[in-house]
Amino acid sequence: MGLETLTALELAEKIRQGQVSVLDGVKAVFEQIERKEGTIHAYLDLYKEEAFERAAQVEKGMAEGKYSGPLCGVPIAVKDNICIQGKRTTCGSKILENFVPWYQAEVIERLEKAGMVIIGKTNMDEFAMGSTTETSAFGVTRNPRNTDHVPGGSSGGSCAAVAASEAYLALGSDTGGSIRQPSAFCGVTGIKPTYGTVSRYGLVAYASSLDQIGPVGKDTADCAALLEVISGYDPKDSTSLQREDLCFSQALGGGIEGMRFAVPKEYLTEGLSPEVRSAFMVVLEELVQMGAIVEFISLKTTEFMIPAYYVIASAEASSNLERFDGVKYGFRAREYDGLHDMYKKTRTEGFGEEVKRRIMLGSFVLSSGYYDAYYLKALKARAVMKQEFDRAFEKYDVILAPAAPYTAPRLGESLKDPLAMYLGDIYTVAVNLLGLPAVCLPCGKDKAGLPIGLQMIGDCFMEKKILRAAHAYEKRREAFIRFGSEKKQVVFPEIAKGDAKV
Amino acid sequence: MKQYEMVIGLEVHVELATKTKIFCGCSTEFGKEPNTHTCPVCTGMPGSLPVLNKKVVEFALRAGLASNCRINQTCKFDRKNYFYPDNPQNYQISQLYIPICQDGWVEIKTDTGKKKVRIHEMHMEEDAGKLIHDEWADCSLVDYNRSGVPLIEIVSEPDMRNSQEVIAYLEKLRCIMQYAGVSDCKLQEGSMRVDVNLSVREAGSESLGIRTEMKNLNSFKAIARAIEGESERQIELLEEGKAVIQETRRWDDNKEASFAMRSKEDARDYRYFPDPDLPPVQISDEWLETIRKSLPEFREEKMKRYQEEFKLPAYDAEILTESRSLASLFEETAVSFGNAKKTSNWFMVEVLRLMKERGMEPEEISFTPKHLADLLSMLERKEINSQNAKKVFERIFDQDIDPVIYIEEKGLKIVEDLGRLNEVIQKVLDENPGPLKELLDGKEKVMGFFVGKVMKEMQGKANPESVRKSLAAGIEKVGIEKAGIEKRKAKE
Numbered sequence: 001m002g003l004e005t006l007t008a009l010e011l012a013e014k015i016r017q018g019q020v021s022v023l024d025g026v027k028a029v030f031e032q033i034e035r036k037e038g039t040i041h042a043y044l045d046l047y048k049e050e051a052f053e054r055a056a057q058v059e060k061g062m063a064e065g066k067y068s069g070p071l072c073g074v075p076i077a078v079k080d081n082i083c084i085q086g087k088r089t090t091c092g093s094k095i096l097e098n099f100v101p102w103y104q105a106e107v108i109e110r111l112e113k114a115g116m117v118i119i120g121k122t123n124m125d126e127f128a129m130g131s132t133t134e135t136s137a138f139g140v141t142r143n144p145r146n147t148d149h150v151p152g153g154s155s156g157g158s159c160a161a162v163a164a165s166e167a168y169l170a171l172g173s174d175t176g177g178s179i180r181q182p183s184a185f186c187g188v189t190g191i192k193p194t195y196g197t198v199s200r201y202g203l204v205a206y207a208s209s210l211d212q213i214g215p216v217g218k219d220t221a222d223c224a225a226l227l228e229v230i231s232g233y234d235p236k237d238s239t240s241l242q243r244e245d246l247c248f249s250q251a252l253g254g255g256i257e258g259m260r261f262a263v264p265k266e267y268l269t270e271g272l273s274p275e276v277r278s279a280f281m282v283v284l285e286e287l288v289q290m291g292a293i294v295e296f297i298s299l300k301t302t303e304f305m306i307p308a309y310y311v312i313a314s315a316e317a318s319s320n321l322e323r324f325d326g327v328k329y330g331f332r333a334r335e336y337d338g339l340h341d342m343y344k345k346t347r348t349e350g351f352g353e354e355v356k357r358r359i360m361l362g363s364f365v366l367s368s369g370y371y372d373a374y375y376l377k378a379l380k381a382r383a384v385m386k387q388e389f390d391r392a393f394e395k396y397d398v399i400l401a402p403a404a405p406y407t408a409p410r411l412g413e414s415l416k417d418p419l420a421m422y423l424g425d426i427y428t429v430a431v432n433l434l435g436l437p438a439v440c441l442p443c444g445k446d447k448a449g450l451p452i453g454l455q456m457i458g459d460c461f462m463e464k465k466i467l468r469a470a471h472a473y474e475k476r477r478e479a480f481i482r483f484g485s486e487k488k489q490v491v492f493p494e495i496a497k498g499d500a501k502v
Numbered sequence: 503m504k505q506y507e508m509v510i511g512l513e514v515h516v517e518l519a520t521k522t523k524i525f526c527g528c529s530t531e532f533g534k535e536p537n538t539h540t541c542p543v544c545t546g547m548p549g550s551l552p553v554l555n556k557k558v559v560e561f562a563l564r565a566g567l568a569s570n571c572r573i574n575q576t577c578k579f580d581r582k583n584y585f586y587p588d589n590p591q592n593y594q595i596s597q598l599y600i601p602i603c604q605d606g607w608v609e610i611k612t613d614t615g616k617k618k619v620r621i622h623e624m625h626m627e628e629d630a631g632k633l634i635h636d637e638w639a640d641c642s643l644v645d646y647n648r649s650g651v652p653l654i655e656i657v658s659e660p661d662m663r664n665s666q667e668v669i670a671y672l673e674k675l676r677c678i679m680q681y682a683g684v685s686d687c688k689l690q691e692g693s694m695r696v697d698v699n700l701s702v703r704e705a706g707s708e709s710l711g712i713r714t715e716m717k718n719l720n721s722f723k724a725i726a727r728a729i730e731g732e733s734e735r736q737i738e739l740l741e742e743g744k745a746v747i748q749e750t751r752r753w754d755d756n757k758e759a760s761f762a763m764r765s766k767e768d769a770r771d772y773r774y775f776p777d778p779d780l781p782p783v784q785i786s787d788e789w790l791e792t793i794r795k796s797l798p799e800f801r802e803e804k805m806k807r808y809q810e811e812f813k814l815p816a817y818d819a820e821i822l823t824e825s826r827s828l829a830s831l832f833e834e835t836a837v838s839f840g841n842a843k844k845t846s847n848w849f850m851v852e853v854l855r856l857m858k859e860r861g862m863e864p865e866e867i868s869f870t871p872k873h874l875a876d877l878l879s880m881l882e883r884k885e886i887n888s889q890n891a892k893k894v895f896e897r898i899f900d901q902d903i904d905p906v907i908y909i910e911e912k913g914l915k916i917v918e919d920l921g922r923l924n925e926v927i928q929k930v931l932d933e934n935p936g937p938l939k940e941l942l943d944g945k946e947k948v949m950g951f952f953v954g955k956v957m958k959e960m961q962g963k964a965n966p967e968s969v970r971k972s973l974a975a976g977i978e979k980v981g982i983e984k985a986g987i988e989k990r991k992a993k994e
Contacts (some may be wrong), residue, residue, distance in 0.1 A: 082549075083548070083549045089548070096548070099548070100540075101547065101548070101551070102542075103547065105549060133812035204549045207778070208779050235555075237551050238551065238780050239779065239781060316775075316778055318583075318773075319593050319773070320589065322593055323591045325585060325587075328545065328546070328590065329547075329586045332960065366583075366775050368771050368773075371773075449650075458718060
């Protein structure tokens, strides 16, 4: 068994104990990359030489006491919509194919202070718009669990890298499920933090009121440790929050006896694949056996979630992406006739289909005469949803949901029907619209061996609750898997019975 | 021809005099090398985020309170989306839905009397960069130094009826902004920019005509000319039975004519929506109160006080308060010297004369008030004559020299050396027997001749009063002597 099978915290512990060097960890990762990257294509850029140099620097820094955190010396991958000074940052788009920022994202500063080693930039759906990483202008990424399938998206590269042991940890970004859904598809763990917990400075915006950077890792403890590293108030981001409860790792280890879980019954209706449904139901039973209280609730606003999300996200995106115009940086059309034509050709040639679709949609919902009917209405729906979730959180600690209605689709299947693809975001978008924290972790596999993800959603600032629950479930699941009873069939109460206790 | 009247409303952009930009820490300094005062935020780089400069809110509040506005203690920023290279993000951060100040007014005074002009709103926004066309290379270049410089846009109600009122309103706004310390409001440098919305209607009509918006107005004179020109153009159209088209027009002051830029049909859809990067601005009661208390005495109150407290004529009070900096120079000098009326006289004559000669604005005058006060004290004590005092003041005005040291060094101080004075008088009388005879014969006018001669001999360092006295005494003495001689002669 090589070093690559360790979790990030295990590796860091070995480094601290002097059993392995920082360089050993970096080398282990690059060995995996050399073996698998030809097939997986999780990365857009790799910084092998710099990573080796950095490893030596961190080693020295640790000896001098400069670096001391729990993730010191751990190699990490970064989604390509996060700016690293002096490194190409493409957002998976042709329009930024040669863009090199001269400034640093706040999260990168924090990774460096924590003594972590950045090994490369990961592939993603263009400007984080997509659910499969297939809208990237630089080729698809394959799911390491089954390379005929997509890794999910938009943080598909980050999740695939962790799943393939091509990185111990990765940063993703989540605007409508972009960390959680690919985490589910790749069988890794990811966290979408409470809005404002992680600075967005240096994250190329898709939808500013929804975007959050978050960790992707092999398990809950790794993710909690990375979240601790990257979170914290940043005066450069006006939406950044001053929180004091950022010691997420401390929340791990407690049981969930008496904890209250809610399951929205609207989440279990049509569209949910039978295999995902049954895996989800097993989880409910497990939680009950662990002493938790699991109850069905009704979220009547469920039907508004997808439309409200796509209106708000597209509206903000249409404005955020206006700066990509060929004037200052990035791609510019080769031939054009005057300024207007330059704009038109640059954006026509520089953006992909999905991005253009959302820019069109967003521009439409903001235009005069339609603003009230679409954008304003979506904001109102968001406010009503907030009330409904607030009520739920008065009574429950965690809302449970599948991460996606199905497991990872085959490559090339999804983009034909964008609307169907949008509907796949049903379980993830409310979290972003309401700024809630959520963790996604593996809870089973389908017949084809593709992972199934479980989502635990908390009220704002309640990361510790969901992490405690996720960690407890994870421990239980490990024992469960070890005893080989993973395929156990269970019978569920009819959800039509309403709020009956499971 | 029918009688027409104009209906005019203004949109005035005022650049706020904060040291740094509205959403980043870059300097707002004017006239620096292109793109040297820039950062990822004010050049719209991907991943950069705006952070509101609190000073901008403070300045906007000062401006709003000074013009009687209602303050929205929770206000928001919105994005105004349009593509243009001077606008690095291709959206401008402005305020549409909830501006910081609303429903204010200012009072203007014209030949026809006093009038209130209502202010619809005042909102904060960021300035754009500057496009420079390089004729030589046939390309356009962008300078983002100005990108992100804070502005307030002041939108008036259509309450003005002629160019005189418009100019009075603008002068009033400028005076308020300068007094409130929020902007220097220089049209030429672009720190105050004016768009004129104008329509005409038959006199006495209540309904509004179709308006045009005029841009590119770079001086008060150009504004007055543009208003006359545009109203004539609109009246002509109406007289010919044609319709005025709602459009934006560009004034060309050289040609004294305006040209259509874009019509209402081409009007841009700015797709305004709340900026998700900036949370709503919360203005606490305490903060608002602190700002309200920190506002200075404005011109009207100052004028009134000058007349009551200093007993200045209304005219003097008006001139002295035209600019806050001139008024404070005056006040500090007056306090230091102790005689406001005499200080005012000096300002009204000497200060204004030099300002005019030097082609300066009142804001540009800067000297230490104590220097002038010292000079005025010396003049009062007759330690310097007024001729020399004027010369010394020029040095104060230009170089802010200390008059006490200067007068000492140059030996301009009047010394009451009566012995020396009498010697000089004797000498002058002796040297000019002819005029002396005329004087003794009763030709009083010749006295001036002798005063001049003595002053010249004394190199100005004599108190004219003393010269007169001593001279009179000297002459009397000569007269008595002369009379004595004649008596003796008669006796003999």
